[in-house]
Amino acid sequence: MNRAVESDLVERLLDGEHRALARVITKIESQTPGYRDLVSEIHAHTGNASVVGITGSPGAGKSTLVDKLAKHYRDQGETVGIIGVDPSSPYTGGAVLGDRIRMASNVGDMDVFFRSMSARGQLGGLSTATADAVKALDAFGKDRIIIETVGAGQNEVDVVKTADTVVVLVQPGSGDDVQMLKAGILEIGDVFVVNKADMEGASRTVSELQEMIHLRDDPRANLDTGHHGAGAFGGSGGHGSGGNGHGHHDGGHESGDAGHGHHDGDTDGEAGEDGKDDTPAVWTPEVIQTVATTGEGIDTLVEALDEHYAYLAESGKLTVKARQRASEEIRQLLRSDVNQLLEAELERRGGIEAFVDAVVEKQTDPYAVAEDVLEPIRECFED
Amino acid sequence: MSADSEQRTIRCLIAKVGLDGHDRGAHVISRAFRDAGFEVIYSGLHRAPDEIIQATVQEDVNVLGISILSGAHNTLVPKVMAGLEEYGALDDTLVIVGGIIPEEDRPGLLEEGVDAIFGPGTPMQETIDFVKENAPERT
Known part of the structure; x- marks a missing residue:
């Protein structure tokens, strides 16, 4: 207070x-x-750190990979902040946060700040808390921030979406491809890593992934490129990605409220200045093979992450993403605050039980109750 | 700040320190703590005092539980305590030690700043209640 x-x-x-x-x-x-x-x-x-989100099924090797990544950045002289998100028990709220165990390469190194967080059962609250924790690490001065989470559900997907670059980790073996599609995780990955690449079936998993990436037809084209800059850039790039470039133009109005107006100018300017031909207008995710336990492939992964970050910066998407995050944060806060106001209003009117009784006894219906409770609030806003 | 809904969750680090390969007790207590609604971070085996200090400071746990069965507690525990002090984490972390600690060593450890020692056979509920009552607040 x-x-x-x-x-x-x-x-x-x-x-x-x-x-x-x-x-x-x-x-x-x-x-x-x-x-x-x-x-x-x-x-x-805030705003000085690059943020990578890493997700994948349990046992895919996320923590081990994160450990090696952190080591790599530390060897480059950069400081690292890591947030490991684990699920908590819906029954007791208790949790065992285990990712720390694998952080063997950075023992006692205070410049690797590892923090475990659990879901604590708050709806949508986890992504807000994670985003805020990232801000704290950023303000503290960490150069690199890594968010690690089990890719199990919407909650976790929301969490990694707060990152600039999303890495999806897959392990070789059957069924993964279908699972990935189910979880809708394919769409959020900027870089895919097939870990445990020394295991049988790794190359098959790689080619399956590659196939799916090409099939995915960039479903985000309409979601995260609501400005004409990228389209214009695509034109100057002239990289045979005309179809996608088109998609950008068409989608230009979809998320207008998130990113309209002022970076159109920015991005056009940048595209004009660089006019580089070797930067594709649309990011096609790479598939990388690693063996996290031995550190094999980590260099390639780091390169891919840097490439993606450079792509974001050059295409102007970094700003777009920052704006999207801000709008999502505002919305999320408003939602949860309004929710609390409503809860308080319900309490003030004698709690929800009385309404429940009335609905169960068919004296009224849920819609009428909602309308009734909302009425004064609606009036406030209409004035 | 009426819009902030506070929820108190007790965070614990269960640590195995030094060359001591037995962590069944640590597992059992981790699990019991989790079931009591705590957030538990388990360190894994063979941790150096530095690692325990790093984890305690960064995770901002309310409770550090050190499990030692090797007999090296008189060397290892003071190192951990000194590190916590260095990073300003000693005052607001409840430190409990479990394992085989001979009666004559206990006063020394308590003097180092350990808050309680639980030997073999301590009922689980006793430990949980102690933590619930004594875990420092985070406000």
């Missing part, structure tokens, strides 16, 4: 005090009173 204490904590975080960073994330995660002021203060200091 105490604004002074919060400011002090932020100051210590910006000064590079590990304990302050840890405490800020705790407050974010448990939504301690005052955490919003913290995030507000931190916000201005």
Whole structure:
């Protein structure tokens, strides 16, 4: 509650005090009173880190790969922040957060800040908490931030979507392809990694993945490129991706509210200046093979990640993504806040049970109740 | 701040430190803590004090549980405690030690700042209740 204490904590975080960073994330995660002021203060200091999200089924080797990635970045002299997200029990709220075990290459290295988080059963809250924790790491001064999560459901997909680059990890073996399609995870991957590439069936998994990537026909074309910059860029690139470039133009209005107006200018300018022919207008995900336990293929993965980041920067999508994230954050906050207002309103009217009784006894219906509760709020907004 | 809905979750790090290959006890307690609704981070075997310090500081756990069966507690525990102090984590972390700790070594460890020692045969509920009552708040 105490604004002074919060400011002090932020100051210590910006000064590079590990304990302050840890405490800020705790407050974010448990939504301690005052955490919003913290995030507000931190916000201005963010935007310097590149964020990679890594997802994949349990046992695919995410943690081991993250460990090796972190090591690689540390060897380059960069600092690393990692957030490992694990599911929590829906029954007790308890969780065993196990990813830390695999962080063997960065033992005792305080410049690798690893933090485990669990879902804590809050609807949509996990992605907000993760995004805020990323901000804390960013403000702290971490060069690279990695979010690691089990790709099990919508919650986790929302989490990795807060990253600039999404890596989907697959292990060789049957059934994976179908599973991937089911989970809708194919669409979110910017880089695909077939880990345990020394196992039998690895090359088959690679070719299956490649096939599916080419089939996927960029379903995001309409979602994340709501500006004409990319289209214009595509034109100058002239890379035989005309069909997709078209898609961009068509989709130009779809997400207009997220990214209209001012980066049209930016991006056009950039495209004009570079006018490079070797940057494709549409990112085609790479499929990379690694053996995380030995570190094989990590260099190639790092290259692919850097390439993707460069692509984002050059195509102007980095800004588009940042804007999308901001709009998603605003919406998410509004949703949860309005929800709480409504809960309070329900309480004020004697709790939901009375309404439930009335609905069950057919005196009224759920729609009428909702209308009734919403009425005063609607009036407020209409004024 | 009425819009903030606070929920208190106790976070614990269960740590195996030093050359001690037995972690059945650590597993059992991790699981019991999880079932009690805690968030448990298990360190895995053979951790150096530095790793335990790093994890405790970064994860901002309310509780650090160190399991030692090797007899090296008089060397390892003080190292961990000193590291926690260095990073300003000693005051607001509840440190409990479990395992084989001879009676005559206990006062020394408690003096180092360990909050409680639970030997073999301690009922699980006793440990859980102790944690629930004594885990420092994070506000």
